[in-house]
Amino acid sequence: MVHIIGENNSLFNNYIAEIRDVEIQKDPMRFRRNLERVGEIMAYEISKHLEFKDTSVQTPLGVAPVSVVENNIVLATILRAGLPLHQGLLNSFDRAENCFISAYRKHNEGEDICIEFEYIASPSLDDKIVILSDPILATGSSMEVGFKALLEKGTPKHVHIVSVIGSEPGVEYVKKHLGEENVTLWVGAVDKELNSKSYIVPGLGDAGDLAFGSKIDSK
Numbered sequence: 001m002v003h004i005i006g007e008n009n010s011l012f013n014n015y016i017a018e019i020r021d022v023e024i025q026k027d028p029m030r031f032r033r034n035l036e037r038v039g040e041i042m043a044y045e046i047s048k049h050l051e052f053k054d055t056s057v058q059t060p061l062g063v064a065p066v067s068v069v070e071n072n073i074v075l076a077t078i079l080r081a082g083l084p085l086h087q088g089l090l091n092s093f094d095r096a097e098n099c100f101i102s103a104y105r106k107h108n109e110g111e112d113i114c115i116e117f118e119y120i121a122s123p124s125l126d127d128k129i130v131i132l133s134d135p136i137l138a139t140g141s142s143m144e145v146g147f148k149a150l151l152e153k154g155t156p157k158h159v160h161i162v163s164v165i166g167s168e169p170g171v172e173y174v175k176k177h178l179g180e181e182n183v184t185l186w187v188g189a190v191d192k193e194l195n196s197k198s199y200i201v202p203g204l205g206d207a208g209d210l211a212f213g214s215k216i217d218s219k
């Protein structure tokens with residue numbers, strides 16, 4: 001199942017527009033905060049698909065019936081561009097456990113890219129709802145590496161994959177390689193193509209560099 005949140009007009013699309021805008025991107029704090037805001041909205045949308053339990057709370061004046069999320073949530077993200085999106089999800093799912101995955105695209109000779117996986121720090125995922133986030137779904141290879149690393153840490157009840165900008169090939173890749181059962185993809189917008197360096201066009205550029213500055217060695 002794939003949800004493209006930007007297909008329905010809402011304030012969400014203002015944040016996506018700012019995230020893509022080459023002028024507004026010059027303010028890295030705003031870029032990070034916009035990724036957080038997208039994470040907060042994605043959390044709200046995902047929450048509508050969780051399990052709820054009826055309970056009650058004592059107010060100063062009486063007892064109110066309430067319905068609250070029942071599931072145990074684990075927020076997982078792929079370093080480093082995933083951090084602001086993860087923070088937005090965590091702002092909403094504020095009691096969630098957390099998992100961090102180091103996986104990055106290493107550019108070899110020519111246009112060849114491989115994914116370097118180094119590290120995962122995770123709680124047990126058995127029977128939990130996992131929300132795996134990365135702002136960019138370009139080829140889908142980083143997401144696949146992250147997903148497979150997660151499955152070494154238990155058997156989640158369901159995995160929600162969250163991305164801000166996806167590509168059509170990336171979405172198809174996830175559908176084909178990560179399975180349709182027990183996996184739901186949430187994406188802000190989906191662009192048609194990748195360029196020869198596997199960047200999404202028009203996309204947003206390099207999310208990690210825009211959030212945290214350019215890096216050496218991995219390209």
Ligand SMILES: O=P(O)(O)OC[C@H]1O[C@H](OP(=O)(O)OP(=O)(O)O)[C@H](O)[C@@H]1O
Nearest residue numbers: 079080081104105138139140141142208
């Ligand atoms: O779908 P893919 O083709 O795998 O590309 C997407 C990946 O590329 C970017 O990370 P990058 O490797 O640049 O690392 P960074 O987060 O440290 O910038 C992005 O944050 C994703 O993790």
Ligand SMILES: O=c1cc[nH]c(=O)[nH]1
Nearest residue numbers: 138199200205206207
């Ligand atoms: O378009 C892309 C592809 C990979 N990583 C990015 O940050 N952007």
Ligand SMILES: [Mg+2]
Nearest residue numbers: 079080081104
């Ligand atoms: Mg990355």
